[in-house]
Amino acid sequence: MxxxxxxxxxxxxxxxxxxxxxxxxxxxxxxxxxxxxxxxxxxxxxxxxxxxxxxxxxxxxxxxxxxxxxxxxxxxxxxxxxxxxxxxxxxxxxxxxxxxxxxxxxxxxxxxxxxxxTTPTPIPTSNQYPTDIFYSVDKRDVAIAVIYYGILAYAASPYNSGWTKFPPASARWVLKVLVGIHTLEAAIALAKTIKRGWYSPITIAKWTLSTLVFGMPSGKKLELHRKQVTGELGPAKQD
The missing domain is CATH 3.20.180.10 (PNP-oxidase-like)
Known part of the structure; x- marks a missing residue:
């Protein structure tokens, strides 16, 4: 619209x-x-x-x-x-x-x-940004996620025998909470992309999967795209 x-x-x-x-x-x-x-x-x-x-x-x-x-x-x-x-x-x-x-x-x-x-988010006639697009999270956020998941995976594994302050049971609990939060964030991202009515099924899947893995950083990218298209950030810069 x-x-x-x-x-x-x-x-x-x-x-x-x-x-x-x-x-x-x-x-x-x-x-x-x-x-x-x-x-x-x-x-x-x-x-x-x-x-x-x-x-x-x-x-x-x-x-x-x-x-x-x-x-x-x-x-x-x-x-x-x-x-x-x-x-x-x-x-x-x-x-x-x-x-x-x-x-x-x-x-x-x-x-x-x-x-x-269920009403699609309207697109201003002056919009200059692409609508059916996916933004990857920043490399820094990817690195943080890899390190964070790696530490949690090791801490939750049977090989963790020396971290007395962070035993496997605690690590597994943190992982469950993290999965729950990211699942909720992914569901919200899915609902937003469907409601906007701008994205193809493949792009919707990319946004949803990215938010499931990276959580808030991906959600911020999704919100950034909304602000760009609806004109909240002003017109697109011309090269």
């Missing part, structure tokens, strides 16, 4: 959340969409300029309407207040009770979290 719109990345989560407010969606359609004959409505998408809803009218016909914001939104924090104000405006004009007041429904929150978790 390539976009510079600051609201589009949140569209899936907001749309899923608003699915828990059918009465509000219907009020939007009736008032802003000028379809008083609508009997049901569904929130479809949102961007910085407005949002789109689908509806079904009293004759069973379906369609879509667009509700426009008075001024474009620039950040996620502006979405909820604007939607609440527009709901209040529509419901007041239609003589309906307020539907967005009070605590949000749990099911709507759950849908929003699930939808946002």
């Amino acid at each position: 390539i976009t510079d719109d600051p609201i589009v990345p949140h569209s899936a989560g907001i749309s899923a959340y608003m699915s828990g407010h059918p009465a509000t969606n219907l009020a939007y359609v009736k008032y802003f969409g000028k379809r008083p004959d609508a009997v049901s409505a569904q929130f479809q998408s949102i961007d910085s300029k407005g949002f789109t809803l689908s509806f079904t009218d009293s004759h069973g016909q379906t369609g879509q309407v667009r509700a426009h914001f008075k001024t474009p939104l620039t950040k996620r924090e502006e979405i909820r207040p604007v939607l609440q104000d527009m709901a209040k405006e529509a419901e007041t004009a239609l003589g309906l009770p307020s539907t967005l007041e009070g605590p949000p429904p749990f099911t709507a929150i759950a849908r929003a979290v699930a939808a946002q978790a």
Whole structure:
């Protein structure tokens, strides 16, 4: 997904959340969409300029309407207040009770979290970095890992008879903890690479395996790539 719109990345989560407010969606359609004959409505998408809803009218016909914001939104924090104000405006004009007041429904929150978790990370149109790429960890981190694993492997082996302060049982416990931590980090890396939607299966496998072996250093490289592509580090340097 390539976009510079600051609201589009949140569209899936907001749309899923608003699915828990059918009465509000219907009020939007009736008032802003000028379809008083609508009997049901569904929130479809949102961007910085407005949002789109689908509806079904009293004759069973379906369609879509667009509700426009008075001024474009620039950040996620502006979405909820604007939607609440527009709901209040529509419901007041239609003589309906307020539907967005009070605590949000749990099911709507759950849908929003699930939808946002599976939405690919958007790529700015100005991005100059490659998206399907793998970064190896630095040679220093490779050397540290080799030495660290080597010491632990020796300490945990039957050949370790002289390290009274670090007996084999303790070394094996440390190895188990390390494997557990790296497995968790690898699972997180796998989830991130899949969610971003930028990588091929081979690249996803490389990131996951690298994080399983090297842990945090590989995770930092993965985060570096995200910042590069999303523009947090500025444009790519030209040779």
